[in-house]
Amino acid sequence: MKKDRNEDKNTVTTLIGEKAKFYGVGVGPGDPKLITLKAVEILQAIQVVAIPKSKMERESVAWEIAQSHCPSGVSILELEMPMTADESILQAAWQSAAEKIEAELSQGHSVAFLTLGDPSLYSTYSYLLTILRERLEPDQIETIPGITAMAAAAARVNWPLATGDEPLIVLPGIEGLEEYEHYPNLVLMKVSRNLPEVLNHVQRTGSQAVLATRVGQAGEEIRLLDPEEVLEKVDYLSLVLCRKPQS
Ligand SMILES: C[S@@+](CC[C@H](N)C(=O)[O-])C[C@H]1O[C@@H](n2cnc3c(N)ncnc32)[C@H](O)[C@@H]1O
Structure with missing residues (x-):
């Protein structure tokens, strides 16, 4: 059956309008053409973009890729994710990031957490998922795969x-x-x-x-x-x- 070109976009807008969702969005490895249509659709309708950063002053490659697709007034939620093997520092960073995301969701704002490449491969997104799965409804979470490096x-x-x-x-x-x-x-x-x-x-x-x-x-x-x-x-x-x- 032929699909209406606007059908997917409407689905995204409707979902975002109805219930705030947490999206893990893979933005591909860097080439702006290697991002999926689905990722672009989510980014075009999103209210908050969460950007993981190992150091707050660093630029985010994932944001550079996503930026041109996001609404001009999109809110940016920078999340510090230090590069360390210290489990207690990591746990604290994931908990704090999960709480910030939850606070946005509770205000009715959908959040897109950006991942370079694919969110299911060596991404902080997986740790946030573990925490947020316990706190959100299953239909409030969606992972959008990306092209891996x-x-x-x-x-x-x-x-x-x-x-x-x-x-x-x-x-x-x-x-x-x-x-x-x-x-x-x-x-x-x-x-x-x-x-x-x-x-x-x-x-x-x-x-x-x-x-x-x-x-x-x-x-x-x-x-x-x-x-x-x-x-x-x-x-x-x-x-x-x-x-x-x-x-
Ligand atoms: C935390 S992992 C993220 C993997 C990513 N989620 C993926 O799907 O490719 C980071 C590692 O991925 C690889 N990587 C990510 N992006 C890359 C790129 N554009 N070119 C080469 N290697 C890349 C490097 O080995 C880097 O150390």
């Missing part, structure tokens, strides 16, 4: 992430990559944390590896990784795609 990186170099029966392993900047060296396809995220380990892995396994930094953003850099090169530091927004040579 790994999908965008694979597309930029025209590589498959996995084919046929191959598994795909996604790892978050951890030590102990030997455990995964028999897998054909690895996506290594947050590589600024474990760069020497990543270079060792590429060398040991003879994998082809692509280092992708700020995909789709100003300062994008994408290139084959030479495990022999001296590379001490990479931007936080970097990942590595590894493919073992086919035997």
